[in-house]
Amino acid sequence: MKTLIEFKKVTKEYQIGEVPIKALNGVDFSISEGEFVVVLGASGAGKSTILNILGGMDTATSGQVFVGGQEISQLSEKKLTEYRGEKVGFVFQFYNLIPNLNALENVEFAAEVCKDHLDAQDILHKVGLSDRIRNFPSQLSGGEQQRVAIARAIAKNPLLLLCDEPTGALDYVTGKSVLKLLQDLNTETKKCIVLVTHNSAIAPMADKIIKVKSGKIESVMINPKKQSVEGIEW
Numbered sequence: 001m002k003t004l005i006e007f008k009k010v011t012k013e014y015q016i017g018e019v020p021i022k023a024l025n026g027v028d029f030s031i032s033e034g035e036f037v038v039v040l041g042a043s044g045a046g047k048s049t050i051l052n053i054l055g056g057m058d059t060a061t062s063g064q065v066f067v068g069g070q071e072i073s074q075l076s077e078k079k080l081t082e083y084r085g086e087k088v089g090f091v092f093q094f095y096n097l098i099p100n101l102n103a104l105e106n107v108e109f110a111a112e113v114c115k116d117h118l119d120a121q122d123i124l125h126k127v128g129l130s131d132r133i134r135n136f137p138s139q140l141s142g143g144e145q146q147r148v149a150i151a152r153a154i155a156k157n158p159l160l161l162l163c164d165e166p167t168g169a170l171d172y173v174t175g176k177s178v179l180k181l182l183q184d185l186n187t188e189t190k191k192c193i194v195l196v197t198h199n200s201a202i203a204p205m206a207d208k209i210i211k212v213k214s215g216k217i218e219s220v221m222i223n224p225k226k227q228s229v230e231g232i233e234w
């Protein structure tokens with residue numbers, strides 16, 4: 001399969017007072033088109049830093065990052081903003097919906113600025129919220145709000161979908177249904193999904209598992225026996 005993402009010798013340093021903190025220390029990996037990737041690691045390992053650099057929300061101190069043949073580590077601030085807006089869908093632990101817009105408006109608002117955006121109503125139907133589109137975030141459960149956030153990310157028709165602990169604020173059953181939605185979207189749309197978590201139990205749902213430890217890649221594992229989320233317990 002064609003390579004979509006490449007990290008080459010990526011480092012990220014933060015200067016706090018006198019002491020530099022190496023959040024990433026020579027990170028190399030690649031991800032193919034259509035892959036569902038889980039990035040695993042303990043707190044502080046560097047997972048979110050990887051995701052933020054991949055999403056153009058942060059930049060590497062050194063090294064190269066390629067996405068869809070474009071070297072995003074060389075982009076100007078303006079081009080990086082375009083990349084972030086057009087090519088990347090984000091899903092976070094907290095849903096960050098706009099409280100005074102209903103579900104449909106939240107999705108439309110995000111999608112409309114993108115050239116190839118998808119129909120907001122169709123996407124809300126796909127995530128199982130056909131009958132809640134006129135509801136405001138405060139009228140939706142946590143799981144439903146996360147579905148709106150996923151619809152908002154997907155409606156942009158991005159090149160890749162980045163999820164940072166997307167089930168972190170949800171109970172077990174709701175979290176599992178959100179993971180199933182992400183897995184189904186990946187299967188149906190062949191959109192590349194990179195999901196960051198500290199929960200190693202969900203690794204079997206991925207095509208590839210990247211383990212991060214102290215700012216370095218500990219291992220990259222291809223999973224030939226990918227499992228459906230329904231079959232995984234934790």
Ligand SMILES: Nc1ncnc2c1ncn2[C@@H]1O[C@H](COP(=O)(O)OP(=O)(O)OP(=O)(O)O)[C@@H](O)[C@H]1O
Pocket residue numbers: 014015016021022023041042043044045046047048049050198
């Ligand atoms: N803006 C920042 N300024 C200084 N240090 C930072 C900053 N962001 C991250 N770090 C440090 O970089 C390291 C990696 O952080 P990162 O957030 O990527 O870890 P993580 O694996 O996502 O952790 P968690 O699961 O707790 O979110 C940590 O030591 C963290 O304290």
